[in-house]
Amino acid sequence: MGIFDRLGQELDAREKAAGLSMADVLSLPDDSRRLFNWMMRQEEVGLAEVITFLGQDEATVCCTLLALVEGGYVREIHTSGQVRYRVRLAPKRKRDIPLSIWQALDSKIEE
Amino acid sequence: MAKIISVHSFRGGTGKSNTTANLAAIIAGNGLRAGVIDTDIQSPGIHVLFGLDEEKMEKSLNDYLWGKCTVEQTAYDVSASLSTAGGRTAAAGGGLFLIPSSLKAGEIARVLREGYDVNRLNDGFHELVRQLKLDYLFIDTHPGLNEETLLSITISDTLLIILRPDQQDYQGTAVTVEIARKLEVPRLMLIVNKALPAFDLEALGQKIARTYGTPVAGVLPETEEMIALGSSGIFALKYPEHPLSQQFKKIADQVLI
Numbered sequence: 001m002g003i004f005d006r007l008g009q010e011l012d013a014r015e016k017a018a019g020l021s022m023a024d025v026l027s028l029p030d031d032s033r034r035l036f037n038w039m040m041r042q043e044e045v046g047l048a049e050v051i052t053f054l055g056q057d058e059a060t061v062c063c064t065l066l067a068l069v070e071g072g073y074v075r076e077i078h079t080s081g082q083v084r085y086r087v088r089l090a091p092k093r094k095r096d097i098p099l100s101i102w103q104a105l106d107s108k109i110e111e
Numbered sequence: 112m113a114k115i116i117s118v119h120s121f122r123g124g125t126g127k128s129n130t131t132a133n134l135a136a137i138i139a140g141n142g143l144r145a146g147v148i149d150t151d152i153q154s155p156g157i158h159v160l161f162g163l164d165e166e167k168m169e170k171s172l173n174d175y176l177w178g179k180c181t182v183e184q185t186a187y188d189v190s191a192s193l194s195t196a197g198g199r200t201a202a203a204g205g206g207l208f209l210i211p212s213s214l215k216a217g218e219i220a221r222v223l224r225e226g227y228d229v230n231r232l233n234d235g236f237h238e239l240v241r242q243l244k245l246d247y248l249f250i251d252t253h254p255g256l257n258e259e260t261l262l263s264i265t266i267s268d269t270l271l272i273i274l275r276p277d278q279q280d281y282q283g284t285a286v287t288v289e290i291a292r293k294l295e296v297p298r299l300m301l302i303v304n305k306a307l308p309a310f311d312l313e314a315l316g317q318k319i320a321r322t323y324g325t326p327v328a329g330v331l332p333e334t335e336e337m338i339a340l341g342s343s344g345i346f347a348l349k350y351p352e353h354p355l356s357q358q359f360k361k362i363a364d365q366v367l368i
Contacts, residue, residue, distance in 0.1 A: 019229075019230070021229075021258060022229075022258050022261035022262050022265065023258070023261065025261070025265070025294075026261060026290065026293060026294070033293065033294075034295065037265055037294055037295050038295075040233070040262075040265050040266055041265065041266055043233075043234075043237045086230075088230065089229040089230045089233060089262070090229065091226050091227065091228050091229060092226035092227050092228075092229050092258050092259075
């Protein structure tokens with residue numbers, strides 16, 4: 001099984017939400033995590049850079065990137081007619097605290 | 112090429128903000144452009160060391176995260192703080208910039224309640240480097256492990272983990288080192304802070320480096336002067352000849368490599 005099949009399985013197993021949380025990245029298999037770490041450190045990457053990083057042919061890398069974009073884990077940035085790719089991180093979750101506690105805090109702050 | 116340096120500790124009270132401020136000030140004093148971003152959104156404080164009055168803080172990182180302004184609009188030029196204490200100024204071409212988090216209780220509560228777009232924080236780090244033409248961006252993190260911490264560790268060129276000679280710190284640091292290795296941080300160094308001066312500091316540093324298999328950039332002794340300063344200024348500027356300042360400079364030299 002290839003790394004992206006395993007990545008796909010990992011991601012499918014997670015709760016469907018836009019983007020990856022950093023905790024998700026941390027728990028990915030080594031080779032998938034390595035790709036995300038690299039992409040985040042580069043800020044954004046082009047197709048040629050991904051091909052070099054993965055050492056795979058263009059068609060395979062295009063399929064991989066398409067799957068990641070469709071899965072909501074990578075976003076496409078269109079700049080000057082070129083496509084660049086960025087990791088899409090999930091929004092920081094809201095704290096699950098009962099509304100009454102927030103209301104009490106608000107009223108204290110307003111005082 | 113600009114370098115991103117995260118300063119982190121597993122537990123609070125290790126001297127993270129003090130160390131960050133001193134390293135950034137020393138580097139800016141050497142004619143480089145340094146930025147310091149306070150990502151400790153839940154308990155911000157590093158602005159105090161730079162003498163930034165929160166009443167005069169018009170915009171903060173919180174405003175950027177909520178899409179109210181650009182990230183560079185939240186940056187304050189605090190280069191003047193380099194000359195207030197030790198008579199030192201930023202060398203030609205140098206500069207020191209601070210991106211504070213809000214100290215308003217309502218705004219801290221709002222971040223906790225509503226969350227924010229982590230992509231925006233990530234984009235902001237890179238945008239700051241470009242817009243302020245920084246040589247070094249220091250990220251002062253929240254202690255422990257959370258989304259911001261993991262993000263800042265991941266995108267860092269260098270991670271400095273601060274620990275005290277304390278059993279709880281030792282255990283927490285082991286966890287952080289393991290995670291940093293998983294996230295493939297290119298350069299990882301430890302800083303031991305608040306060591307009793309009676310200790311053999313060199314031997315302590317060597318032992319910790321061996322234990323974690325990670326270089327120790329410096330061992331900082333606890334000093335009365337630092338306690339007395341009480342975060343009201345930047346130690347290495349106020350006491351440039353003090354042995355503790357020499358240790359800060361030694362660590363800064365290693366960051367610059």
